[in-house]
Amino acid sequence: MDAAECFGSIGGIVWGPFLLIPLLLLTGLYLTIRLGLIQLFKLGPALRLALFQRSDKDAPGGDVSQFQALTTALAATVGTGNIVGVATAISIGGPGALFWMWVTGLLGMASKYSEAFLGVRYRTTDAKGEISGGPQYYLQRGIPNGFGKFLALFFAIAAVLASFGIGNMTQGNSISGNVDGSFGIPSWITGLVLAVLTLAVLVGGIKSIGRVTSAFVPVMIVFYVLGALWILIFNVADIPAAIALIFTDAFSGTAAVGGFAGSALILAIQMGVARGMFSNESGMGSAAIAAASAKTTHPVRQGLVSMTQTFIDTIIVVTCTGLVIITTGVWEEGSEFAATMTGEAFSHGLPGQWGHIIVTLGLVMFAYSTILGWAYYGERCMERLFGRGGVMPYRIFYSCVVFIGATIPLAAVWNFADVMNGLMAIPNLIGLLIMAGLVARETKHYLKNDPKLTAGKSEVDLFMKGHDGGIDTYELTGR
Secondary structure, three states: OOHHHHHHHHHHHHOOOOOHHHHHHHHHHHHHHHOOOHHHHOHHHHHHHHHHHOOOOOOOOOOEOHHHHHHHHHHHHOOHHHOHHHHHHHHHHOOHHHHHHHHHHHHHHHHHHHHHHHHHHOOEEOOOOOEEOOHHHHHHHHOOOHHHHHHHHHHHHHHHHHHHHHHHHHHHHHHHHHHHHHHOOOHHHHHHHHHHHHHHHHOOHHHHHHHHHHHHHHHHHHHHHHHHHHHHHHOHHHHHHHHHHHHHHHOOOHHHHOOOHHHHHHHHHHHHHHHHHHHHOOOOOHHHHHHOOEOOOOHHHHHHHHHHHHHHHHHHHHHHHHHHHHHOOHHHHOHHHHHHHHHHHHHHHOOOOHHHHHHHHHHHHHHHHHHHHHHHHHHHHHHHHHOHHHHHHHHHHHHHHHHHHHHOOOHHHHHHHHHHHHHHHHHHHHHHHHOHHHHHHHHHHHHHHOOOOOOOHHHHHHHHOOOOOOOOOEEOOOO
């Protein structure tokens, strides 16, 4: 058995119907209930705070604005999963897989809120005075015993390893392959340019990443979504049938694979949940690392801002991709064409070569932004494991690995990335279940006093006076 098959077998267990899938869905459902359907009732105020207000005035601490923290997390999540991942899920699991991606996204919004809340609640400062937070800290501080420390270290190790898979080599390979296919540029040139650009941004740390992503991410998402909407407008008559197919196939799973309906249904759920999480990363804990760096007056506010990330990623971008693939009929071509399926779907709906150009440029922008976002996740976990001295060597090595990923075959790396994603999620989901009561209690107190998210710093300080539930930043003195 070679490496690709080995990691594929492990991934089949991790992402099977008896481990991560039920843990992910049940955790999201439990948090949704404990938080009173927060992703539905507070989505409007959260979107206003995230996209229009963008920052808390006079907020203490933090390295970047709330909007920059959001775009950094979006940069890491809106990647090849939104293009190739959606096509893979639908081509293998049928159109019903898109329904299960929606379910994963909706339930995942509660998970994303909770992990971002905890990321801010238990954030720390490193030796250089920069903010550092995420599961690698809140699992240890929120579960104050040996088990909490074990979960925190397990997450940190898995996240560093995953950063070279999901966040680095797979993204670089997707960029070089598509640029070579569309424009004939050799992979080594693309890889070299990517490595240099990545290092140039990473040297400046989160403030540099935040500046780039806040300008870059909104443009790339709007560019891609407008292309998809153009196609859907011209195929508007086919949308009702496509939606009906998504819902009926979600509970039969027979459209794509035929045969025994029970096994096909499991495949539709498995592909939808696995690719959904690969796309929006809800429950993985990664976005909490970016959320922790935000300047905010209370963990609830950044939690709600971070929650909108999953909405934008899954409910908007993934839905656009999925509907284009289904309405144009290319999903029936089979899973062996998944890598080029989205490009073919766009080509069906746009004149000339515009379809392939939009998908190629979209994938390049999505994948490069993912490289930047995951670099920050990896360096914060390196800081947790080895101290500040591990950060710069990681940035340099990470940039070099981008070149390697762009120039070599990556079958084993894709399977490795799936395994590491799952191993990151398991300790984080366990921690979210243990700390759900804390998150629900503090959320209820804050929203009782500021239901419309309009309170300024002085108002927040007033109703939080004497209540131990705000930001608990401390300077790390031991590991």
